[in-house]
Amino acid sequence: MIEWNSDYLTGIDEIDLQHQYFTMLINRIETKISSIALDEGHSPLLNELIYYARFHFLSEENVMAEAGYPELDTHKRLHSDLIEQLNNEIQMLESDLVEPTHIIDMLVSWFRVHTLEEDGKYASFIVRQGTLGTAH
Numbered sequence: 262m263i264e265w266n267s268d269y270l271t272g273i274d275e276i277d278l279q280h281q282y283f284t285m286l287i288n289r290i291e292t293k294i295s296s297i298a299l300d301e302g303h304s305p306l307l308n309e310l311i312y313y314a315r316f317h318f319l320s321e322e323n324v325m326a327e328a329g330y331p332e333l334d335t336h337k338r339l340h341s342d343l344i345e346q347l348n349n350e351i352q353m354l355e356s357d358l359v360e361p362t363h364i365i366d367m368l369v370s371w372f373r374v375h376t377l378e379e380d381g382k383y384a385s386f387i388v389r390q391g392t393l394g395t396a397h
């Protein structure tokens with residue numbers, strides 16, 4: 262379980278709300294993962310995760326583009342890699358190729374590595390630049 266705390270804040274309100282929602286979603290999936298793994302076809306909760314990821318990445322890319330973040334293309338590549346990895350994980354889970362906890366490990370490391378480290382880079386650029394008010 263990931264417990265949300267203020268160390269995770271980036272300083273960009275809409276991104277922080279979305280990241281917080283992401284931790285709730287991971288925790289909900291973790292709680293229900295054994296029954297999710299038994300679902301025929303796409304589990305509704307995993308569908309929510311896919312939609313969340315696409316929506317959230319687009320939000321971040323819009324924030325970065327509006328602020329003129331120079332590493333936007335690199336960050337976009339990280340996002341498309343994560344979407345691909347997520348689709349692979351879900352496919353492996355649905356084909357019984359991995360233990361259900363495999364996807365939880367992936368989501369937790371996504372949160373720790375991508376959300377906290379990579380997103381911290383663009384967020385501190387934007388906060389430092391002081392473009393917050395003008396970017397929205």
Ligand SMILES: [Fe+2]
Pocket residue numbers: 318321336340375379380
């Ligand atoms: Fe990101």
